[in-house]
Amino acid sequence: MLNKRMEFILEELEEKNSIRVTDISKLLECSEVTVRNDIQKLEEMGLLNRVHGGATKAGASVAVFYNSETVNKNADKKQLIAQKAYEYIDDNDTIILDDASTSYYLAKVIKENPGKHVLVITNSLMAAGELSNVKHVDLFLLGGQVGGKLSSTMGDVTIKNLEECHADKAFISAHGVNFDAGITSIGSPQMQIKKTILKVSKEVYLLVDSSKFGGGYVLTVSPLSEIKKIITDSEIKKEYLEMARQREVAIDIV
Structure with missing residues (x-):
């Protein structure tokens, strides 16, 4: 009953x-x-x-396991950023989503809005899980070895798959944003994926919450000049907004 x-x-x-x-x-x-x-x-x-x-x-038998702390951290900000990012997607766009938690939230926004037909390329199992069997989405999941906190494909196979793709727009995140160095990373596999995404995409949008700005870094993915626009939340410090203005980096505040 x-x-x-x-x-x-x-x-x-x-x-x-x-x-x-x-x-x-x-x-x-x-x-x-x-x-x-x-x-x-x-x-x-x-x-x-x-x-x-x-x-x-019932019947959807594949469960994707992930680090819930990573996904849920600053979730309210990530949701606002994802909603703003969706505004830059046009009907019939081909887009790339990386394996970041903010990209997962963007996948959820895409799923909930059938008004735009989108072809999505991703290495994120979480994003793919959201978008599989969604009528207004054509989904392409990149192959490769599965790993990472957020269950994504990576490695040489993934990069080779990516190199054969072409996207109108890509939406990525980063470990950090340094206005002198650019987009920063702490992991080489993720860095190589992001570098390839930049190569095969006409426009790249960086989705990062305000906690990502400043600080040290180990690896650099790319200079900020390769980014179409940064989308972040309203708690970003004024000093970083001034740096963005001085370096002519386009930035949206949500």
Whole structure:
């Protein structure tokens, strides 16, 4: 016997293919424990699959595991940045999403807005999971070895796949932004992917929250002159905005 909460959960899954416990808890105005218990019962009935933090439709058997702390950190800012980034996507664009958590949030925005047909190329299993079986999205998942905190493909195979692609726009993030050095990274595999994305894309947008500016760095991905625009949140320090102005770096504040 299904209660009304369970029926609601199944209706949401039918529409979205996946749900998060936190979202359902807010929509139903009940505790996350209650939602988890309902999801567990529905799984026992074979009506859905439980995954970390939520559930997917029955039959969607691939679960993507990720570092939830990385994804959830500054989530409100990342969501605003993703919504702004979506404004730069045109109907029938071919775009690239990298493996960053902000790109994952952009994938969710794309999924929720069927008004634009988009071809998406990505190495992010999280983004691919959001966009698979979405009618207004043609999805191309880059091959390669899977690794990293956010489950993405990387390595020589991924780079070779990327080199054969061409995109109107790319949306990437970075470990840091240094106005003297440019886009910075701490990992060579991720750095090589981003370098290749820059080569095969007409325009590249950098999606970074305000915590990414300044500080030290180990590796440099590219100078900021190769970026079409930076999109960040309103907590960016005034000194960084002044640096952007002096160096003629386009920046959107959300």
